[in-house]
Amino acid sequence: MLNYTLRRLGIAIPTLFVIVTAAFFLMRAAPGGPFDAEADLEPEVLENIRAAYDLDKPLLTQYWLFLSRAVRGNFGPSLVYKDFTVTELIAIGLPVSITLGLLAKLVALLLGGLGGIIAALRQNSLLDHTLMGLAMTGIALPAFVSAPILALFFGLYLKLLPVAGWNDGALPNLVLPVVALALPQIAVIARLMRGGMLEVLRSNFVRTARSRGLKESTVVFRHVLPSALVPLVGYLGPALAGIMTGSLIVELIFNLPGVGRYFVQGALNRDYPLVMGVVIIYATFIILFNLLSDLAYAALDPRVRKSYR
Protein backbone atom coordinates (compact mmCIF):
# COMPACT_ATOMS: atom_id res chain seq x y z
CA MET A 1 0.00 0.00 0.00
CA LEU A 2 2.75 2.44 1.02
CA ASN A 3 4.85 1.25 -1.90
CA TYR A 4 1.96 1.82 -4.24
CA THR A 5 1.40 5.35 -2.92
CA LEU A 6 5.09 6.24 -3.20
CA ARG A 7 5.23 4.85 -6.73
CA ARG A 8 2.18 6.87 -7.74
CA LEU A 9 3.72 10.03 -6.25
CA GLY A 10 6.92 9.24 -8.16
CA ILE A 11 5.00 9.10 -11.43
CA ALA A 12 3.33 12.40 -10.53
CA ILE A 13 6.59 14.36 -11.01
CA PRO A 14 7.14 13.56 -14.73
CA THR A 15 3.38 13.97 -15.29
CA LEU A 16 3.49 17.43 -13.77
CA PHE A 17 6.54 18.27 -15.90
CA VAL A 18 4.75 17.32 -19.11
CA ILE A 19 1.64 19.34 -18.19
CA VAL A 20 3.68 22.39 -17.25
CA THR A 21 5.75 22.23 -20.44
CA ALA A 22 2.65 21.89 -22.60
CA ALA A 23 0.96 24.80 -20.80
CA PHE A 24 4.07 27.00 -21.15
CA PHE A 25 4.41 26.60 -24.91
CA LEU A 26 0.65 26.68 -25.58
CA MET A 27 0.37 30.02 -23.78
CA ARG A 28 3.26 31.46 -25.79
CA ALA A 29 1.79 30.13 -29.02
CA ALA A 30 -1.42 32.09 -28.39
CA PRO A 31 -1.43 35.42 -30.27
CA GLY A 32 -1.07 38.71 -28.37
CA GLY A 33 0.92 39.58 -25.29
CA PRO A 34 0.46 40.76 -21.71
CA PHE A 35 0.88 44.46 -22.47
CA ASP A 36 -1.35 44.79 -25.55
CA ALA A 37 -4.05 46.44 -23.50
CA GLU A 38 -1.79 49.23 -22.25
CA ALA A 39 -2.55 52.43 -24.13
CA ASP A 40 -0.02 53.60 -26.79
CA LEU A 41 3.30 52.62 -25.26
CA GLU A 42 6.40 53.99 -26.90
CA PRO A 43 8.26 51.08 -28.56
CA GLU A 44 11.29 51.77 -26.34
CA VAL A 45 9.17 51.68 -23.19
CA LEU A 46 7.57 48.42 -24.26
CA GLU A 47 11.01 46.98 -25.00
CA ASN A 48 12.18 47.96 -21.52
CA ILE A 49 9.16 46.39 -19.87
CA ARG A 50 9.61 43.18 -21.88
CA ALA A 51 13.27 43.09 -20.93
CA ALA A 52 12.40 43.59 -17.26
CA TYR A 53 10.27 40.43 -17.39
CA ASP A 54 12.84 38.53 -19.54
CA LEU A 55 10.29 38.36 -22.37
CA ASP A 56 12.92 39.56 -24.87
CA LYS A 57 15.02 36.44 -24.39
CA PRO A 58 14.70 33.38 -26.69
CA LEU A 59 11.75 31.15 -25.82
CA LEU A 60 13.88 28.21 -24.67
CA THR A 61 15.87 30.47 -22.36
CA GLN A 62 12.62 31.79 -20.91
CA TYR A 63 11.43 28.21 -20.43
CA TRP A 64 14.64 27.34 -18.60
CA LEU A 65 14.41 30.45 -16.42
CA PHE A 66 10.79 29.61 -15.59
CA LEU A 67 11.62 26.01 -14.67
CA SER A 68 14.60 26.86 -12.51
CA ARG A 69 12.56 29.43 -10.60
CA ALA A 70 9.44 27.31 -10.38
CA VAL A 71 11.19 24.40 -8.65
CA ARG A 72 12.13 26.89 -5.94
CA GLY A 73 8.49 27.95 -5.60
CA ASN A 74 9.05 31.27 -7.37
CA PHE A 75 6.67 31.92 -10.27
CA GLY A 76 7.70 35.55 -10.64
CA PRO A 77 5.58 38.69 -10.51
CA SER A 78 2.15 38.84 -12.08
CA LEU A 79 2.25 40.85 -15.29
CA VAL A 80 -1.19 42.36 -14.76
CA TYR A 81 -1.78 42.50 -10.99
CA LYS A 82 1.20 44.77 -10.48
CA ASP A 83 2.97 44.69 -7.09
CA PHE A 84 1.88 41.07 -6.54
CA THR A 85 3.91 37.96 -7.17
CA VAL A 86 2.00 34.95 -8.46
CA THR A 87 2.82 33.10 -5.26
CA GLU A 88 1.25 35.90 -3.24
CA LEU A 89 -1.91 35.96 -5.37
CA ILE A 90 -2.35 32.22 -4.98
CA ALA A 91 -1.54 32.31 -1.27
CA ILE A 92 -4.33 34.84 -0.77
CA GLY A 93 -6.90 33.21 -3.08
CA LEU A 94 -6.32 29.50 -2.59
CA PRO A 95 -7.47 29.26 1.05
CA VAL A 96 -10.71 31.02 0.05
CA SER A 97 -11.38 28.63 -2.81
CA ILE A 98 -10.41 25.59 -0.79
CA THR A 99 -12.62 26.58 2.14
CA LEU A 100 -15.58 27.15 -0.15
CA GLY A 101 -14.96 24.07 -2.25
CA LEU A 102 -14.39 21.65 0.60
CA LEU A 103 -17.36 22.92 2.61
CA ALA A 104 -19.59 22.62 -0.45
CA LYS A 105 -18.30 19.08 -1.13
CA LEU A 106 -18.87 18.12 2.49
CA VAL A 107 -22.43 19.45 2.45
CA ALA A 108 -23.06 17.78 -0.91
CA LEU A 109 -21.66 14.45 0.31
CA LEU A 110 -23.73 14.42 3.48
CA LEU A 111 -27.01 15.55 1.92
CA GLY A 112 -26.57 13.85 -1.44
CA GLY A 113 -25.27 10.66 0.12
CA LEU A 114 -28.12 10.48 2.60
CA GLY A 115 -30.70 11.36 -0.06
CA GLY A 116 -29.36 8.70 -2.39
CA ILE A 117 -29.37 6.03 0.31
CA ILE A 118 -32.93 6.85 1.36
CA ALA A 119 -34.15 6.96 -2.25
CA ALA A 120 -32.58 3.57 -2.94
CA LEU A 121 -34.04 1.96 0.19
CA ARG A 122 -37.50 3.26 -0.79
CA GLN A 123 -37.10 2.55 -4.48
CA ASN A 124 -40.08 3.63 -6.63
CA SER A 125 -41.89 5.17 -3.67
CA LEU A 126 -43.22 8.72 -3.70
CA LEU A 127 -40.21 9.73 -1.58
CA ASP A 128 -37.82 8.25 -4.13
CA HIS A 129 -39.50 10.03 -7.03
CA THR A 130 -39.58 13.33 -5.11
CA LEU A 131 -35.90 13.12 -4.18
CA MET A 132 -34.85 12.19 -7.70
CA GLY A 133 -37.07 14.94 -9.17
CA LEU A 134 -35.33 17.45 -6.91
CA ALA A 135 -31.99 16.03 -7.96
CA MET A 136 -32.82 16.50 -11.64
CA THR A 137 -33.79 20.11 -10.90
CA GLY A 138 -30.52 20.59 -9.04
CA ILE A 139 -28.50 19.33 -11.98
CA ALA A 140 -30.46 21.42 -14.48
CA LEU A 141 -30.13 24.62 -12.44
CA PRO A 142 -26.76 26.33 -13.10
CA ALA A 143 -25.02 28.31 -10.35
CA PHE A 144 -25.46 31.61 -12.25
CA VAL A 145 -29.20 31.17 -11.81
CA SER A 146 -29.35 29.71 -8.31
CA ALA A 147 -26.72 32.05 -6.78
CA PRO A 148 -28.51 35.36 -7.61
CA ILE A 149 -31.84 33.85 -6.54
CA LEU A 150 -30.33 32.80 -3.20
CA ALA A 151 -28.72 36.23 -2.72
CA LEU A 152 -31.97 37.95 -3.62
CA PHE A 153 -34.15 35.86 -1.33
CA PHE A 154 -31.98 35.34 1.77
CA GLY A 155 -29.90 38.50 1.40
CA LEU A 156 -32.18 41.24 0.16
CA TYR A 157 -35.68 39.98 0.91
CA LEU A 158 -35.31 38.13 4.22
CA LYS A 159 -32.12 40.04 5.16
CA LEU A 160 -30.87 36.93 6.97
CA LEU A 161 -27.48 36.64 5.32
CA PRO A 162 -24.99 38.97 3.67
CA VAL A 163 -25.52 39.38 -0.08
CA ALA A 164 -21.83 39.16 -0.92
CA GLY A 165 -18.29 39.57 0.38
CA TRP A 166 -15.76 37.39 2.13
CA ASN A 167 -15.36 39.11 5.53
CA ASP A 168 -12.41 36.81 6.39
CA GLY A 169 -14.55 33.74 5.94
CA ALA A 170 -17.17 34.55 8.59
CA LEU A 171 -19.86 31.89 8.75
CA PRO A 172 -22.82 34.02 7.57
CA ASN A 173 -20.79 35.07 4.50
CA LEU A 174 -20.02 31.43 3.71
CA VAL A 175 -23.55 30.06 3.79
CA LEU A 176 -24.95 31.28 0.47
CA PRO A 177 -21.87 30.61 -1.69
CA VAL A 178 -21.48 27.14 -0.17
CA VAL A 179 -25.14 26.35 -0.80
CA ALA A 180 -24.95 27.65 -4.38
CA LEU A 181 -21.85 25.53 -5.01
CA ALA A 182 -23.27 22.45 -3.29
CA LEU A 183 -26.71 22.38 -4.95
CA PRO A 184 -25.78 20.75 -8.27
CA GLN A 185 -23.30 18.47 -6.51
CA ILE A 186 -25.90 17.26 -4.03
CA ALA A 187 -27.93 16.24 -7.03
CA VAL A 188 -25.13 14.40 -8.83
CA ILE A 189 -24.01 12.65 -5.65
CA ALA A 190 -27.56 11.62 -4.73
CA ARG A 191 -28.03 10.02 -8.14
CA LEU A 192 -24.69 8.22 -8.02
CA MET A 193 -25.34 7.02 -4.48
CA ARG A 194 -28.81 5.76 -5.36
CA GLY A 195 -27.53 3.92 -8.41
CA GLY A 196 -24.69 2.32 -6.46
CA MET A 197 -27.02 1.27 -3.66
CA LEU A 198 -29.64 -0.24 -5.98
CA GLU A 199 -27.01 -2.27 -7.77
CA VAL A 200 -25.64 -3.70 -4.53
CA LEU A 201 -29.02 -4.19 -2.82
CA ARG A 202 -29.87 -6.72 -5.52
CA SER A 203 -26.84 -8.89 -4.77
CA ASN A 204 -27.07 -12.29 -3.21
CA PHE A 205 -24.90 -11.37 -0.26
CA VAL A 206 -27.44 -8.76 0.86
CA ARG A 207 -30.19 -11.37 0.89
CA THR A 208 -27.88 -13.69 2.80
CA ALA A 209 -27.10 -10.96 5.33
CA ARG A 210 -30.83 -10.38 5.87
CA SER A 211 -31.39 -14.14 6.23
CA ARG A 212 -29.12 -14.01 9.27
CA GLY A 213 -31.48 -11.62 11.05
CA LEU A 214 -29.13 -8.64 10.99
CA LYS A 215 -30.57 -5.21 11.67
CA GLU A 216 -31.37 -3.27 8.53
CA SER A 217 -28.91 -0.56 9.57
CA THR A 218 -26.16 -3.18 9.87
CA VAL A 219 -27.08 -4.57 6.46
CA VAL A 220 -27.04 -1.12 4.85
CA PHE A 221 -23.97 0.37 6.48
CA ARG A 222 -21.68 -2.65 6.85
CA HIS A 223 -22.69 -4.90 3.96
CA VAL A 224 -24.07 -2.61 1.27
CA LEU A 225 -22.43 0.79 1.64
CA PRO A 226 -18.76 -0.09 1.05
CA SER A 227 -19.54 -1.59 -2.36
CA ALA A 228 -22.18 1.03 -3.14
CA LEU A 229 -19.73 3.88 -2.60
CA VAL A 230 -17.48 2.78 -5.45
CA PRO A 231 -19.17 4.81 -8.25
CA LEU A 232 -19.21 7.86 -5.97
CA VAL A 233 -15.48 7.63 -5.26
CA GLY A 234 -14.78 7.59 -8.99
CA TYR A 235 -16.69 10.84 -9.32
CA LEU A 236 -15.25 12.50 -6.22
CA GLY A 237 -11.59 12.24 -7.23
CA PRO A 238 -11.71 14.56 -10.24
CA ALA A 239 -14.57 16.57 -8.72
CA LEU A 240 -12.49 17.51 -5.67
CA ALA A 241 -9.76 18.82 -7.96
CA GLY A 242 -12.46 21.02 -9.50
CA ILE A 243 -12.97 22.99 -6.28
CA MET A 244 -10.54 25.53 -7.82
CA THR A 245 -12.24 26.06 -11.15
CA GLY A 246 -15.75 25.08 -10.15
CA SER A 247 -16.17 28.07 -7.88
CA LEU A 248 -15.37 30.69 -10.54
CA ILE A 249 -18.97 31.81 -11.15
CA VAL A 250 -19.94 31.68 -7.50
CA GLU A 251 -16.81 33.63 -6.53
CA LEU A 252 -17.68 36.33 -9.07
CA ILE A 253 -21.34 36.57 -8.04
CA PHE A 254 -20.60 36.77 -4.33
CA ASN A 255 -17.46 38.85 -4.88
CA LEU A 256 -15.12 36.45 -3.11
CA PRO A 257 -11.31 36.69 -3.42
CA GLY A 258 -10.76 33.10 -4.59
CA VAL A 259 -8.45 31.78 -7.31
CA GLY A 260 -11.23 30.81 -9.72
CA ARG A 261 -11.10 34.15 -11.56
CA TYR A 262 -7.33 33.92 -12.09
CA PHE A 263 -7.90 31.04 -14.49
CA VAL A 264 -9.96 33.15 -16.82
CA GLN A 265 -8.32 36.51 -16.28
CA GLY A 266 -4.80 35.08 -16.39
CA ALA A 267 -5.44 33.40 -19.71
CA LEU A 268 -7.29 36.37 -21.26
CA ASN A 269 -4.61 38.87 -20.15
CA ARG A 270 -1.76 36.61 -21.29
CA ASP A 271 -0.45 36.91 -17.75
CA TYR A 272 2.03 34.11 -18.37
CA PRO A 273 3.39 33.68 -14.82
CA LEU A 274 -0.11 33.67 -13.30
CA VAL A 275 -1.38 31.07 -15.76
CA MET A 276 1.60 28.84 -15.07
CA GLY A 277 1.10 29.13 -11.32
CA VAL A 278 -2.57 28.26 -11.56
CA VAL A 279 -1.93 25.37 -13.96
CA ILE A 280 0.64 23.84 -11.63
CA ILE A 281 -1.71 24.04 -8.65
CA TYR A 282 -4.63 22.61 -10.63
CA ALA A 283 -2.57 19.76 -12.08
CA THR A 284 -1.23 18.92 -8.64
CA PHE A 285 -4.79 18.78 -7.32
CA ILE A 286 -5.90 16.50 -10.15
CA ILE A 287 -3.01 14.12 -9.58
CA LEU A 288 -3.41 14.17 -5.82
CA PHE A 289 -7.17 13.67 -5.72
CA ASN A 290 -7.08 10.92 -8.31
CA LEU A 291 -4.50 9.17 -6.16
CA LEU A 292 -6.72 9.70 -3.12
CA SER A 293 -9.70 8.26 -4.92
CA ASP A 294 -7.67 5.20 -5.95
CA LEU A 295 -6.61 4.80 -2.31
CA ALA A 296 -10.26 5.11 -1.30
CA TYR A 297 -11.14 2.28 -3.69
CA ALA A 298 -8.56 0.20 -1.86
CA ALA A 299 -9.98 1.13 1.50
CA LEU A 300 -13.46 0.06 0.37
CA ASP A 301 -12.60 -3.12 -1.49
CA PRO A 302 -10.07 -5.69 -0.22
CA ARG A 303 -9.70 -7.10 -3.73
CA VAL A 304 -8.40 -3.77 -4.99
CA ARG A 305 -6.17 -3.47 -1.94
CA LYS A 306 -4.56 -6.76 -2.82
CA SER A 307 -3.88 -5.68 -6.39
CA TYR A 308 -1.95 -2.58 -5.24
CA ARG A 309 1.40 -4.15 -4.81
Add this chain to the structure above:
Amino acid sequence: MTPVIECQQLNVRFRTDGGAVTAVSDLDFNLNAGECLGVVGESGSGKSQTFLAMFGLLAHNGTATGSIRYRGTELLNAPRSTLDGLRGNRLAMIFQDALSGLTPTMRIGDQMSEVLMRHQGLSRRNARARVIEALEVVRIADPEQRFSAYPFEMSGGMRQRVMIAMATLCRPEVLIADEPTTALDVTVQAQVLRLLNGLKNHTGTSLVLITHDLGVVAGLCDRVLIMYAGRAVELGPVRDIFRRPAHPYTQALLRSMPSLIIDPGKDLPVIPGQPPDLENLPAGCPFASRCLHTQDDCTTERPRLRAVGPDHSRACHLPA
Protein backbone atom coordinates in the same frame (compact mmCIF):
# COMPACT_ATOMS: atom_id res chain seq x y z
CA MET B 1 -44.07 -36.00 16.54
CA THR B 2 -44.69 -32.29 16.82
CA PRO B 3 -44.01 -30.33 13.68
CA VAL B 4 -41.47 -27.49 13.97
CA ILE B 5 -42.69 -25.85 10.80
CA GLU B 6 -46.29 -25.97 9.64
CA CYS B 7 -47.02 -24.62 6.19
CA GLN B 8 -50.67 -24.24 5.23
CA GLN B 9 -52.23 -23.03 2.00
CA LEU B 10 -49.12 -21.15 1.01
CA ASN B 11 -49.47 -19.09 -2.14
CA VAL B 12 -46.64 -17.02 -3.57
CA ARG B 13 -47.32 -14.63 -6.43
CA PHE B 14 -45.21 -12.14 -8.32
CA ARG B 15 -46.44 -9.08 -10.15
CA THR B 16 -44.63 -8.75 -13.46
CA ASP B 17 -45.07 -6.61 -16.55
CA GLY B 18 -46.69 -9.60 -18.24
CA GLY B 19 -49.19 -10.16 -15.41
CA ALA B 20 -49.28 -12.19 -12.22
CA VAL B 21 -47.02 -15.22 -11.90
CA THR B 22 -48.00 -17.89 -9.42
CA ALA B 23 -44.81 -19.43 -8.07
CA VAL B 24 -46.39 -21.53 -5.30
CA SER B 25 -50.03 -22.51 -4.98
CA ASP B 26 -51.92 -24.02 -2.05
CA LEU B 27 -48.90 -25.73 -0.57
CA ASP B 28 -49.31 -27.73 2.67
CA PHE B 29 -46.53 -29.54 4.46
CA ASN B 30 -44.99 -30.02 7.91
CA LEU B 31 -41.41 -30.28 9.00
CA ASN B 32 -40.98 -32.56 12.02
CA ALA B 33 -38.41 -32.14 14.75
CA GLY B 34 -35.10 -33.73 13.86
CA GLU B 35 -36.09 -34.96 10.41
CA CYS B 36 -34.55 -34.25 7.06
CA LEU B 37 -37.06 -33.27 4.40
CA GLY B 38 -35.96 -33.29 0.80
CA VAL B 39 -37.72 -30.81 -1.49
CA VAL B 40 -37.35 -31.84 -5.10
CA GLY B 41 -38.47 -30.17 -8.27
CA GLU B 42 -37.13 -28.64 -11.44
CA SER B 43 -36.24 -24.96 -11.83
CA GLY B 44 -39.33 -22.80 -11.38
CA SER B 45 -41.22 -25.42 -9.40
CA GLY B 46 -41.44 -23.01 -6.44
CA LYS B 47 -39.18 -24.88 -4.06
CA SER B 48 -36.85 -21.96 -3.36
CA GLN B 49 -39.63 -19.36 -3.27
CA THR B 50 -41.45 -21.37 -0.59
CA PHE B 51 -38.57 -20.96 1.82
CA LEU B 52 -37.68 -17.44 0.78
CA ALA B 53 -41.28 -16.56 1.69
CA MET B 54 -40.80 -18.27 5.04
CA PHE B 55 -37.71 -16.09 5.66
CA GLY B 56 -39.42 -12.90 4.50
CA LEU B 57 -36.93 -12.62 1.65
CA LEU B 58 -39.19 -12.59 -1.41
CA ALA B 59 -38.25 -10.11 -4.12
CA HIS B 60 -40.14 -6.84 -3.68
CA ASN B 61 -42.71 -7.68 -6.38
CA GLY B 62 -43.63 -10.92 -4.57
CA THR B 63 -46.43 -11.50 -2.09
CA ALA B 64 -47.18 -14.54 0.05
CA THR B 65 -50.54 -15.58 1.51
CA GLY B 66 -51.49 -18.50 3.71
CA SER B 67 -49.51 -19.47 6.76
CA ILE B 68 -46.07 -20.73 7.71
CA ARG B 69 -45.65 -21.17 11.45
CA TYR B 70 -42.56 -21.94 13.45
CA ARG B 71 -43.64 -23.51 16.76
CA GLY B 72 -46.87 -21.55 16.56
CA THR B 73 -45.31 -18.21 15.56
CA GLU B 74 -46.60 -16.96 12.23
CA LEU B 75 -43.71 -16.11 9.90
CA LEU B 76 -45.55 -14.97 6.79
CA ASN B 77 -45.70 -11.19 6.63
CA ALA B 78 -44.46 -11.08 10.23
CA PRO B 79 -42.95 -7.80 11.47
CA ARG B 80 -39.24 -7.39 10.86
CA SER B 81 -38.50 -7.65 14.60
CA THR B 82 -40.15 -11.08 14.85
CA LEU B 83 -38.32 -12.33 11.79
CA ASP B 84 -34.97 -10.94 12.91
CA GLY B 85 -35.26 -12.65 16.27
CA LEU B 86 -35.67 -16.01 14.52
CA ARG B 87 -33.74 -15.97 11.27
CA GLY B 88 -30.05 -16.60 11.69
CA ASN B 89 -30.89 -17.77 15.20
CA ARG B 90 -33.59 -20.48 15.39
CA LEU B 91 -34.05 -20.68 11.61
CA ALA B 92 -31.09 -20.62 9.29
CA MET B 93 -30.63 -20.83 5.57
CA ILE B 94 -27.77 -21.85 3.33
CA PHE B 95 -28.01 -20.50 -0.17
CA GLN B 96 -27.13 -22.09 -3.45
CA ASP B 97 -24.42 -19.71 -4.49
CA ALA B 98 -21.79 -19.42 -1.79
CA LEU B 99 -19.57 -17.58 -4.24
CA SER B 100 -21.81 -14.52 -4.17
CA GLY B 101 -23.42 -15.15 -0.78
CA LEU B 102 -20.68 -13.67 1.37
CA THR B 103 -20.17 -9.93 1.56
CA PRO B 104 -17.03 -9.30 -0.52
CA THR B 105 -15.87 -6.29 1.47
CA MET B 106 -15.93 -7.92 4.92
CA ARG B 107 -13.61 -10.44 6.55
CA ILE B 108 -15.39 -13.78 6.94
CA GLY B 109 -14.67 -13.79 10.68
CA ASP B 110 -16.38 -10.43 11.10
CA GLN B 111 -19.39 -11.59 9.11
CA MET B 112 -19.69 -14.63 11.32
CA SER B 113 -19.06 -12.83 14.63
CA GLU B 114 -21.79 -10.36 13.71
CA VAL B 115 -24.38 -13.16 13.92
CA LEU B 116 -23.35 -14.21 17.43
CA MET B 117 -23.12 -10.64 18.65
CA ARG B 118 -26.60 -9.97 17.27
CA HIS B 119 -28.42 -13.05 18.51
CA GLN B 120 -26.52 -14.09 21.61
CA GLY B 121 -25.17 -10.73 22.74
CA LEU B 122 -21.61 -12.04 22.79
CA SER B 123 -18.66 -9.68 23.03
CA ARG B 124 -16.41 -9.43 20.00
CA ARG B 125 -13.74 -11.47 21.75
CA ASN B 126 -16.08 -14.30 22.80
CA ALA B 127 -17.70 -14.32 19.38
CA ARG B 128 -14.28 -14.71 17.80
CA ALA B 129 -13.53 -17.79 19.88
CA ARG B 130 -16.87 -19.37 18.92
CA VAL B 131 -16.35 -18.54 15.25
CA ILE B 132 -12.94 -20.18 15.22
CA GLU B 133 -14.49 -23.28 16.81
CA ALA B 134 -17.21 -23.31 14.17
CA LEU B 135 -14.62 -23.03 11.39
CA GLU B 136 -12.80 -26.01 12.87
CA VAL B 137 -16.01 -28.05 12.82
CA VAL B 138 -16.41 -27.50 9.08
CA ARG B 139 -12.75 -28.45 8.65
CA ILE B 140 -11.34 -25.13 7.56
CA ALA B 141 -7.59 -25.50 7.98
CA ASP B 142 -5.88 -22.84 10.07
CA PRO B 143 -9.10 -21.20 11.32
CA GLU B 144 -7.28 -18.55 13.37
CA GLN B 145 -5.77 -17.18 10.22
CA ARG B 146 -8.81 -17.79 8.02
CA PHE B 147 -10.82 -15.66 10.43
CA SER B 148 -9.24 -12.59 8.85
CA ALA B 149 -9.55 -13.78 5.26
CA TYR B 150 -11.81 -12.14 2.71
CA PRO B 151 -14.22 -14.31 0.68
CA PHE B 152 -12.23 -13.78 -2.52
CA GLU B 153 -9.24 -15.39 -0.87
CA MET B 154 -11.08 -18.71 -0.45
CA SER B 155 -12.10 -21.49 -2.81
CA GLY B 156 -15.74 -22.23 -3.61
CA GLY B 157 -15.84 -25.28 -1.35
CA MET B 158 -14.33 -23.35 1.53
CA ARG B 159 -16.86 -20.56 1.11
CA GLN B 160 -19.74 -23.02 1.15
CA ARG B 161 -18.34 -24.56 4.33
CA VAL B 162 -18.05 -21.06 5.81
CA MET B 163 -21.70 -20.49 4.90
CA ILE B 164 -22.66 -23.71 6.67
CA ALA B 165 -20.59 -22.78 9.72
CA MET B 166 -22.20 -19.34 9.74
CA ALA B 167 -25.73 -20.71 9.41
CA THR B 168 -25.21 -23.11 12.30
CA LEU B 169 -23.44 -20.74 14.72
CA CYS B 170 -26.54 -20.31 16.89
CA ARG B 171 -27.49 -24.02 16.68
CA PRO B 172 -30.68 -23.40 14.76
CA GLU B 173 -33.64 -25.73 15.12
CA VAL B 174 -34.36 -25.54 11.42
CA LEU B 175 -31.78 -25.38 8.68
CA ILE B 176 -32.82 -24.78 5.09
CA ALA B 177 -30.17 -25.78 2.58
CA ASP B 178 -31.09 -24.45 -0.86
CA GLU B 179 -29.13 -26.50 -3.40
CA PRO B 180 -26.04 -26.34 -1.21
CA THR B 181 -23.93 -28.38 -3.59
CA THR B 182 -25.01 -27.16 -7.02
CA ALA B 183 -22.17 -24.68 -7.48
CA LEU B 184 -19.50 -27.08 -6.25
CA ASP B 185 -17.50 -29.78 -7.98
CA VAL B 186 -18.23 -33.41 -7.19
CA THR B 187 -15.55 -34.10 -4.57
CA VAL B 188 -16.45 -30.95 -2.67
CA GLN B 189 -20.14 -31.85 -2.93
CA ALA B 190 -19.46 -35.04 -1.02
CA GLN B 191 -17.66 -33.14 1.75
CA VAL B 192 -20.51 -30.68 2.11
CA LEU B 193 -23.13 -33.46 2.21
CA ARG B 194 -21.16 -35.35 4.85
CA LEU B 195 -21.07 -32.17 6.86
CA LEU B 196 -24.83 -31.68 6.62
CA ASN B 197 -25.42 -35.29 7.51
CA GLY B 198 -23.20 -35.01 10.58
CA LEU B 199 -25.03 -31.87 11.60
CA LYS B 200 -28.41 -33.54 11.34
CA ASN B 201 -27.28 -36.58 13.36
CA HIS B 202 -25.40 -34.74 16.09
CA THR B 203 -27.42 -31.63 16.79
CA GLY B 204 -31.00 -32.72 16.15
CA THR B 205 -31.49 -29.85 13.73
CA SER B 206 -34.40 -30.30 11.33
CA LEU B 207 -33.01 -30.07 7.85
CA VAL B 208 -34.73 -29.05 4.64
CA LEU B 209 -32.70 -29.98 1.62
CA ILE B 210 -33.82 -28.24 -1.54
CA THR B 211 -32.34 -29.99 -4.53
CA HIS B 212 -32.94 -31.48 -7.93
CA ASP B 213 -30.46 -34.24 -7.24
CA LEU B 214 -32.42 -37.37 -6.33
CA GLY B 215 -29.22 -39.17 -5.35
CA VAL B 216 -28.60 -36.64 -2.59
CA VAL B 217 -32.17 -37.07 -1.37
CA ALA B 218 -31.85 -40.86 -1.21
CA GLY B 219 -28.67 -40.62 0.82
CA LEU B 220 -29.69 -37.99 3.32
CA CYS B 221 -33.43 -37.47 3.66
CA ASP B 222 -36.18 -39.07 5.73
CA ARG B 223 -39.11 -37.69 3.75
CA VAL B 224 -39.46 -36.13 0.33
CA LEU B 225 -41.73 -33.42 -1.03
CA ILE B 226 -41.95 -33.45 -4.82
CA MET B 227 -43.01 -30.13 -6.32
CA TYR B 228 -44.18 -29.35 -9.81
CA ALA B 229 -45.29 -25.93 -11.15
CA GLY B 230 -45.65 -24.52 -7.65
CA ARG B 231 -47.64 -27.44 -6.24
CA ALA B 232 -46.94 -30.42 -4.07
CA VAL B 233 -47.45 -33.50 -6.26
CA GLU B 234 -46.17 -36.13 -3.88
CA LEU B 235 -45.10 -36.28 -0.26
CA GLY B 236 -43.87 -39.34 1.60
CA PRO B 237 -41.07 -41.30 3.25
CA VAL B 238 -37.97 -41.53 1.10
CA ARG B 239 -38.24 -45.38 0.85
CA ASP B 240 -41.77 -45.27 -0.47
CA ILE B 241 -41.05 -42.49 -2.92
CA PHE B 242 -38.13 -44.37 -4.44
CA ARG B 243 -39.69 -47.86 -4.34
CA ARG B 244 -43.32 -47.08 -5.06
CA PRO B 245 -43.53 -43.60 -6.58
CA ALA B 246 -47.25 -42.84 -6.72
CA HIS B 247 -47.38 -39.76 -8.95
CA PRO B 248 -46.64 -40.05 -12.68
CA TYR B 249 -44.26 -37.08 -12.43
CA THR B 250 -42.22 -38.74 -9.69
CA GLN B 251 -42.20 -41.97 -11.71
CA ALA B 252 -40.95 -40.11 -14.79
CA LEU B 253 -38.36 -38.26 -12.71
CA LEU B 254 -36.97 -41.52 -11.32
CA ARG B 255 -36.88 -43.09 -14.78
CA SER B 256 -34.82 -40.19 -16.11
CA MET B 257 -32.15 -40.53 -13.46
CA PRO B 258 -28.78 -41.55 -14.90
CA SER B 259 -27.72 -44.93 -13.56
CA LEU B 260 -24.66 -47.13 -13.74
CA ILE B 261 -26.63 -50.15 -14.93
CA ILE B 262 -28.25 -48.40 -17.88
CA ASP B 263 -26.89 -49.46 -21.27
CA PRO B 264 -24.33 -46.78 -22.17
CA GLY B 265 -25.43 -46.85 -25.79
CA LYS B 266 -29.02 -45.93 -24.97
CA ASP B 267 -30.32 -42.39 -24.63
CA LEU B 268 -31.32 -41.28 -21.15
CA PRO B 269 -35.12 -41.24 -20.81
CA VAL B 270 -36.48 -37.68 -20.59
CA ILE B 271 -39.87 -36.21 -19.72
CA PRO B 272 -41.24 -34.86 -22.99
CA GLY B 273 -42.70 -31.34 -23.16
CA GLN B 274 -42.27 -28.26 -20.99
CA PRO B 275 -43.56 -27.28 -17.56
CA PRO B 276 -46.66 -25.05 -17.82
CA ASP B 277 -46.48 -21.27 -18.07
CA LEU B 278 -46.75 -19.96 -14.50
CA GLU B 279 -48.57 -16.84 -15.74
CA ASN B 280 -51.23 -19.04 -17.24
CA LEU B 281 -51.66 -22.23 -15.26
CA PRO B 282 -54.05 -24.86 -16.67
CA ALA B 283 -57.30 -25.53 -14.84
CA GLY B 284 -56.56 -29.17 -14.09
CA CYS B 285 -53.39 -30.99 -13.13
CA PRO B 286 -50.33 -28.94 -14.14
CA PHE B 287 -48.57 -32.12 -15.27
CA ALA B 288 -51.44 -33.33 -17.48
CA SER B 289 -49.92 -32.15 -20.77
CA ARG B 290 -46.78 -34.24 -20.17
CA CYS B 291 -48.39 -37.17 -18.36
CA LEU B 292 -48.44 -40.65 -19.94
CA HIS B 293 -51.76 -41.69 -18.40
CA THR B 294 -54.27 -38.85 -18.53
CA GLN B 295 -57.99 -39.29 -18.04
CA ASP B 296 -60.85 -36.81 -18.52
CA ASP B 297 -60.83 -34.99 -15.17
CA CYS B 298 -57.05 -34.43 -15.36
CA THR B 299 -57.49 -31.38 -17.57
CA THR B 300 -60.58 -30.01 -15.84
CA GLU B 301 -60.20 -30.56 -12.13
CA ARG B 302 -57.21 -29.86 -10.02
CA PRO B 303 -56.11 -32.91 -7.98
CA ARG B 304 -55.66 -32.45 -4.22
CA LEU B 305 -53.03 -34.15 -2.13
CA ARG B 306 -54.60 -37.45 -0.91
CA ALA B 307 -53.18 -40.30 1.12
CA VAL B 308 -52.06 -43.41 -0.77
CA GLY B 309 -50.37 -45.10 2.16
CA PRO B 310 -49.22 -44.39 5.70
CA ASP B 311 -47.72 -40.89 5.69
CA HIS B 312 -47.58 -41.03 1.89
CA SER B 313 -49.78 -38.83 -0.31
CA ARG B 314 -50.00 -37.68 -3.91
CA ALA B 315 -52.01 -35.23 -5.98
CA CYS B 316 -53.36 -37.32 -8.84
CA HIS B 317 -56.77 -38.43 -10.17
CA LEU B 318 -55.57 -41.77 -11.52
CA PRO B 319 -56.66 -44.91 -9.69
CA ALA B 320 -53.93 -45.96 -7.30
